[in-house]
Amino acid sequence: MIATADNERSQARQKRTSQASPAIPEVMYGFTLLALAVVIAGLAFCLPHRKQGTELVCRVVLSAPIAGSLMLTRGIDRELRRPDQE
Numbered sequence: 001m002i003a004t005a006d007n008e009r010s011q012a013r014q015k016r017t018s019q020a021s022p023a024i025p026e027v028m029y030g031f032t033l034l035a036l037a038v039v040i041a042g043l044a045f046c047l048p049h050r051k052q053g054t055e056l057v058c059r060v061v062l063s064a065p066i067a068g069s070l071m072l073t074r075g076i077d078r079e080l081r082r083p084d085q086e
Helices: 001-022 025-046 054-080
Strands: none
Touching: 025 054
């Protein structure tokens, strides 16, 4: 009976530990933010500068998927860390 209770406590402790730590490390978010900044800066310097709005639309269209994936990844990671609502 004592061994069974000890095993249950150990499993519960491991479950709480896995819920407390993020599934995706913070370094990955930093790297993705850096990649987004490099892409936007690269687009700003490499695309020709004319007085049309096409370049701005191109920058937004090319950088939006990266920013969207970063926000989506952050949201999924937060959902994974949230304790079960039962």
